[in-house]
Amino acid sequence: MKKKNWFTFAAVAIALTTTLAGCGSGNSPSNESTPPSSASPSASDTAAASPSEGASPAGKTFENPELDVAVFQGGYGREFWDSAAEAFMQDYPGTKINITASPKIGELIRPKIVAGNPPDFMYISGSDNTPLVNGLIKDKALLDLTEVFEELTPEGAPLKDKILDGVLNSRATSPYDDGKVYLAPYNFGVMGLWYNKALFEAKGITPPKTWDDFFAANAAAKENGRALLTYQGIYPGYLEEMIVPAIYAAGGQEALKQFFDYDPEFWKSDTFKQVWGLMEKIATEDNALMTGTVALNHTQSQTAFLQGKAMFIPNGSWFEDEMKDAPREDGFSFGYLGVPSFGADKPVSALTNVETVVIPAKAKNPELAKEFLKYLYTDKIVQLNGDKAKAVMAVKGAPDLVKAYITETTYNVYKAADDGMIAVNGAFKPVAKGSKFNPSDEVYKPFSSIMSKQMTLDQYAEKLYKVYSEIQKELEAAGAQ
Structure with a gap:
């Protein structure tokens, strides 16, 4: 069943030059993890195949090298998050990422948030869980992520240029209509x-x-x-x-x-x-x-x-x-x-709709959380998401990166926009x-x-x-x- 609390985003409608897709994590009734493909590369294989992509900057260290990540375990499963964490730890030696995943993740972490000790990084989805994020938005309890998307990628362009046009100035990511990003885009539908x-x-x-x-x-x-x-x-x-x-x-x-x-x-x-x-x-x-x-x-x-x-x-x-x-x-x-x-x-x-990830304002390790967020948008991890979650991130060029892992129908749906289809986005004001x-x-x-x-x-x-x-x-x- 279609998830009714996914985040659609309000922005001027745009002609997609590259279309993106994914089976929404809360859109399917199933909460089972996607089984791994025996023919698919592991996180370590993928990392080895492209050692420079997402590699730790020379000499970059973190005062706190441990990151607590909470994710919704729905139609996408949790295998992607485990694999992404493994790849990150390999590329950033000395770091440790702890993944907590559950279909009822909101219920699981709510006491920590109330106590002022939230996870450092969260992917919260599913109709039973999204009220938690809505509450954080209303309480202005999310970290401002604008500077993350202004930072330059290894290719020399701001990270925001890699994100699908229109997403970062939408209400799904900029809920206060102030031009600042508080929710970072994840999978796209x-x-x-x-x-x-x-x-x-x-x-x-x-x-x-x-x-x-x-x-x-x-x-x-x-x-x-x-x-x-x-x-x-x-x-x-x-x-x-x-x-x-x-x-x-x-x-x-x-x-x-x-x-x-x-x-x-x-x-x-x-x-x-x-x-x-x-x-x-x-x-x-x-x-x-x-x-x-x-x-x-x-x-x-x-x-x-x-x-x-x-x-x-x-x-x-x-x-x-x-x-x-x-x-x-x-x-x-x-x-x-x-x-x-x-x-x-x-x-x-x-x-169109986009799911999001967030960093709580009271996260104990915001710097490492932001580094992990940037890492998610590397081609290697976008491809890993297609492999493990069978989904497509709101990143330009993502459909072709994950073409081998999604069905022909899914690929064709998102490539349809290449013919000039207009992507219309909207979300009710809180x-x-x-x-x-x-x-x-x-x-x-x-x-x-x-x-x-x-x-x-x-x-x-x-x-x-x-x-x-x-x-x-x-x-x-x-x-x-």
């Missing part, structure tokens, strides 16, 4: 609409590039005995994968800012009417929404799609792996579309501490009523106008305290 590539090729169906093309494809859907669309009905948050890119396509960055920063006037805007009008059309047009969709969970709707009951479904880069054992129609092949545009002269887009509102739930949960035609768009807009107004009041009150 891409979302959008999926289809059966084999069917489209066999029937000569062209993947839609505009919303007009999308609805026109309903005719082909009928001819092939399926509905136009299904989605993960009882988890309507998946629809953000269509909605957020459509908001940008209709109203640009200004509209995204209105939406994510709780401007009540968004719900009276032409952008709202245009984007939510798409959802209303899917709900009301004959054969557009697969019968029963609203009552299905993610596995049921995704299986129905694989079995040929719907032409399209929203999902992310974890889709193929999550459903690897699910039944499907003969010859099925994963095809990734992205999100259609509003005009033939406009590019297809995609919602609400006031103690707020009664969960913005994502307020926006997406009512979709069940919209799609089942029990709520009109006017009723929905009126409800959200009030919600946004109250959130703004809470923020203003909190700011005055």
Whole structure:
């Protein structure tokens, strides 16, 4: 199931010159570690193959050579972190890295954080754990990492130039909108609409590039005995994968800012009417929404799609792996579309997300933690992450570095952006501490009523106008305290 507390990032939408992917650690129901590949190089083999990459600077020593690292053990497993620690210790002789990994890592380390003795470095993910990081953000208890990304790499360019464009000035990494980085990017994901590539090729169906093309494809859907669309009905948050890119396509960055920063006037805007009008059309047009969709969970709707009951479904880069054992129609092949545009002269887009790692402000060994962070972005470790975690970091060129370790489908999803796809990013502004509102739930949960035609768009807009107004009041009150 898709993890609903992953960090998406707010930034001007950008055309990806290099696309990146990974099966989100919390996106898959499985918390088992990825088994190592017998044909894959070990950390020591990789280090030996490229001794200069990531090597310890001559004479560099640390007053405290021991580092405590806490990581979420989910779909990515823990093998990557163990291997990265081993490689670091080899390249930085005399250092020692202690890895603590658990699916319940937040629960495990919370007492240490409360006691003022947090781990030095943390990768916290999974819906049960991310509230811990959200709390650290609200309490401004994370170390400022801006200078790390200003430092020069061995190639002579700032480290920030190696990170995927748009990430470091996004809300996922710069949560206070002050241009400073507090959360460092880790693995990267891409979302959008999926289809059966084999069917489209066999029937000569062209993947839609505009919303007009999308609805026109309903005719082909009928001819092939399926509905136009299904989605993960009882988890309507998946629809953000269509909605957020459509908001940008209709109203640009200004509209995204209105939406994510709780401007009540968004719900009276032409952008709202245009984007939510798409959802209303899917709900009301004959054969557009697969019968029963609203009552299905993610596995049921995704299986129905694989079995040929719907032409399209929203999902992310974890889709193929999550459903690897699910039944499907003969010859099925994963095809990734992205999100259609509003005009033939406009590019297809995609919602993107990035997971992050952090260093607590009270870490006892911040200098070694920052050195370990920089080390993670070396080509050797990016490749090791692909090998052990089967994931792709938010680093330029990463897809090609890990191509040997990911599936052809996964690789193709992220390389699709090379054709000019627009990456659209967004995250809700943090609400006031103690707020009664969960913005994502307020926006997406009512979709069940919209799609089942029990709520009109006017009723929905009126409800959200009030919600946004109250959130703004809470923020203003909190700011005055």
